[in-house]
Amino acid sequence: MSGPVILFGLDGATYKVLDDLVARGVMPYLGRFVASGVREPLMSTVPPLTPPAWTTLVTGRSPGYHGITNFLQYESDDSRYLRVVTSREMCCETIWSIVSRQGRRAGSLNFVAHNPPPKINGYVIPGWVPWRWVKKYSHPADLIDKLKREIPGFDAKELAMDLKVEQRAVAGEAIEDNESWIDLHIHREQQWFNILRYQMKHDPCALVGVVFDGVDKLQHLLWGYLDPDLEPERPSEDFLRIRARCWEYFRRLDRFLEETVKLAGPDAYVFIVSDHGFAESREILYINTWLEQQGYLTWAPGAKVAPDDSQGLGVPQAYHFNALDLTKTRAYAHSAGSNGICIPVRGKRGEEGIAPEEYESLREGLVAALRMRCVDPDTHEPLIGRVWTREEAFFGPKMDLAPDLTVALRDNGFFSVLRGGQVLKKRPVVVGTHHPEGVFIAHGPGLCMGVTLQPAQLVDVVPTILCALGLPIPEDLEGSMVTEAFTPEYLKEHSPVYGPATVRPPHLPPDEWRDRAYEQEGETEVLMRLRALGYIE
Amino acid sequence: MKELDRLALRNDLLTILTELREDWEYSDEITEQTGIFGDLGFESIDAVALGSAIEEHFDQSLPFAEFLTKAGERQAKDITVRDLLDFLMVSLNRSKERRS
Numbered sequence: 001m002s003g004p005v006i007l008f009g010l011d012g013a014t015y016k017v018l019d020d021l022v023a024r025g026v027m028p029y030l031g032r033f034v035a036s037g038v039r040e041p042l043m044s045t046v047p048p049l050t051p052p053a054w055t056t057l058v059t060g061r062s063p064g065y066h067g068i069t070n071f072l073q074y075e076s077d078d079s080r081y082l083r084v085v086t087s088r089e090m091c092c093e094t095i096w097s098i099v100s101r102q103g104r105r106a107g108s109l110n111f112v113a114h115n116p117p118p119k120i121n122g123y124v125i126p127g128w129v130p131w132r133w134v135k136k137y138s139h140p141a142d143l144i145d146k147l148k149r150e151i152p153g154f155d156a157k158e159l160a161m162d163l164k165v166e167q168r169a170v171a172g173e174a175i176e177d178n179e180s181w182i183d184l185h186i187h188r189e190q191q192w193f194n195i196l197r198y199q200m201k202h203d204p205c206a207l208v209g210v211v212f213d214g215v216d217k218l219q220h221l222l223w224g225y226l227d228p229d230l231e232p233e234r235p236s237e238d239f240l241r242i243r244a245r246c247w248e249y250f251r252r253l254d255r256f257l258e259e260t261v262k263l264a265g266p267d268a269y270v271f272i273v274s275d276h277g278f279a280e281s282r283e284i285l286y287i288n289t290w291l292e293q294q295g296y297l298t299w300a301p302g303a304k305v306a307p308d309d310s311q312g313l314g315v316p317q318a319y320h321f322n323a324l325d326l327t328k329t330r331a332y333a334h335s336a337g338s339n340g341i342c343i344p345v346r347g348k349r350g351e352e353g354i355a356p357e358e359y360e361s362l363r364e365g366l367v368a369a370l371r372m373r374c375v376d377p378d379t380h381e382p383l384i385g386r387v388w389t390r391e392e393a394f395f396g397p398k399m400d401l402a403p404d405l406t407v408a409l410r411d412n413g414f415f416s417v418l419r420g421g422q423v424l425k426k427r428p429v430v431v432g433t434h435h436p437e438g439v440f441i442a443h444g445p446g447l448c449m450g451v452t453l454q455p456a457q458l459v460d461v462v463p464t465i466l467c468a469l470g471l472p473i474p475e476d477l478e479g480s481m482v483t484e485a486f487t488p489e490y491l492k493e494h495s496p497v498y499g500p501a502t503v504r505p506p507h508l509p510p511d512e513w514r515d516r517a518y519e520q521e522g523e524t525e526v527l528m529r530l531r532a533l534g535y536i537e
Numbered sequence: 538m539k540e541l542d543r544l545a546l547r548n549d550l551l552t553i554l555t556e557l558r559e560d561w562e563y564s565d566e567i568t569e570q571t572g573i574f575g576d577l578g579f580e581s582i583d584a585v586a587l588g589s590a591i592e593e594h595f596d597q598s599l600p601f602a603e604f605l606t607k608a609g610e611r612q613a614k615d616i617t618v619r620d621l622l623d624f625l626m627v628s629l630n631r632s633k634e635r636r637s
């Protein structure tokens with residue numbers, strides 16, 4: 001038996017920031033970790049959004065298969081109502097289950113869409129759960145009571161998420177007090193780390209995964225303090241004070257990493273991973289306003305225009321019912337964050353929408369318009385970097401839950417779904433936004449040292465973990481183990497073993513367990529899809 | 538086909554809620570009249586989490602987002618346990634019919 005494996009998740013971590021923090025001595029342990037391990041970019045999903053991306057990372061399947069496409073998605077193939085994703089929408093087996101059904105223990109802390117928790121041989125405390133539900137949604141049922149008794153200072157309220165605050169922040173709305181925002185995350189990460197440390201000491205598992213999501217939250221709002229390219233020549237005292245507080249957050253993460261590696265022991269594999277990277281965003285595209293100008297969308301009478309000074313993208317809640325006249329609308333975006341555009345088709349989710357036979361030509365026309373006519377009014381440069389159809393971005397049995405089109409903006413930002421006074425607005429302050437290139441840094445026996453590799457995909461993480469654990473890789477996973485990360489000597493002794501396919505998650509009715517047609521998807525189609533996504537040339 | 542027994546369903550629902558009362562720092566008795574926002578102090582994300590708990594209990598998907606959105610559109614002041622029960626009666630009966 002090999003391992004254990006520790007999956008040390010940093011939501012949104014990006015080399016630009018991590019390398020700078022290492023160079024400045026804020027994360028000295030990470031510097032040593034990288035020097036004695038391998039690193040490579042880890043390419044995210046389309047769009048590079050937290051729920052689909054982490055779910056792909058822990059299932060080894062793409063969003064069209066695992067069924068998590070966004071924070072909010074259609075309740076069913078024929079519903080027009082949007083729900084927050086949970087584990088009940090997850091249609092593929094997770095790494096925790098793959099490991100635990102083979103007789104090894106697994107622990108999972110703070111992963112999105114893990115509530116209600118899968119009943120694995122091990123433990124689960126899901127992330128993105130409001131405090132009232134932390135205990136109910138932890139597994140086993142007595143876990144939280146035990147942690148309360150055993151860990152001094154344990155506080156489920158600090159652990160949990162206040163979604164109202166967080167979602168506003170993620171959507172780029174200004175918060176009043178940067179320092180208390182940072183402190184909130186310092187305290188929360190400490191709670192998660194205390195649990196990780198306690199569990200590693202008292203309930204050793206073959207695989208433990210944890211996500212520290214404050215990295216994402218700080219970078220969204222405080223990118224200007226973290227991107228070394230944006231450092232002012234003469235920083236103000238305010239700038240230095242807030243940056244010092246950001247650095248304190250990362251200094252603590254560095255100590256968590258060091259302590260985790262020590263606790264895991266010399267035989268352990270530690271993988272530092274992120275679900276997506278980060279970059280700056282300087283503008284807001286009001287996509288629904290553009291769609292209106294192009295004749296695709298009609299606002300409901302009295303639909304409010306976002307104030308000029310607003311920087312929000314539209315809180316992530318269903319927007320299409322009250323703001324739009326759906327009887328006259330042929331394309332719209334319903335929730336911020338997904339960069340997805342929906343085309344209502346009559347009879348599919350109610351009676352409004354275009355005739356089914358118009359769909360293909362309307363969509364083609366819209367793709368062309370997005371590419372050619374969605375431009376910066378000053379420079380006439382295209383605002384849309386890329387457009388994917390649903391089949392390209394979400395191929396698989398759950399494809400119908402995803403938007404018809406997904407776009408990448410020229411500055412990597414998320415568009416706003418609000419009614420804007422204009423199509424494009426410059427942000428007064430630079431914010432951080434998601435970027436497709438995340439991180440994968442690995443350290444352990446048989447891994448190369450001090451090597452930088454070609455990019456891997458999120459779907460490659462599960463096979464790599466399984467290989468490090470000496471477990472067979474299910475034949476239906478989409479990625480492959482990152483072989484270049486291991487030394488030739490190690491691979492000689494430990495070549496990856498392939499085994500039977502993953503199993504049906506227990507909450508999924510057998511008749512919904514994968515459409516066989518998709519199962520027969522040949523290698524050619526997989527390659528075509530990866531090419532369409534821009535993953536391979 | 539037999540209709541669902543409303544009384545049994547009511548007791549089931551009240552048991553689920555009462556078991557969680559302590560986690561929610563709510564000490565009063567939970568009845569059909571209890572409002573999930575006004576009395577239990579829920580935020581909308583708590584209502585979503587309640588939906589998943591109920592789905593898990595009955596081991597099936599229910600159109601909870603539709604239920605919550607429609608309550609919002611009606612500008613309902615609150616959602617009571619009785620509203621939840623009505624919703625469950627309709628949805629569970631419908632899915633029973635679909636299955637048989």
Ligand SMILES: [Zn+2]
Nearest residue numbers: 011012050275
């Ligand atoms: Zn993320």
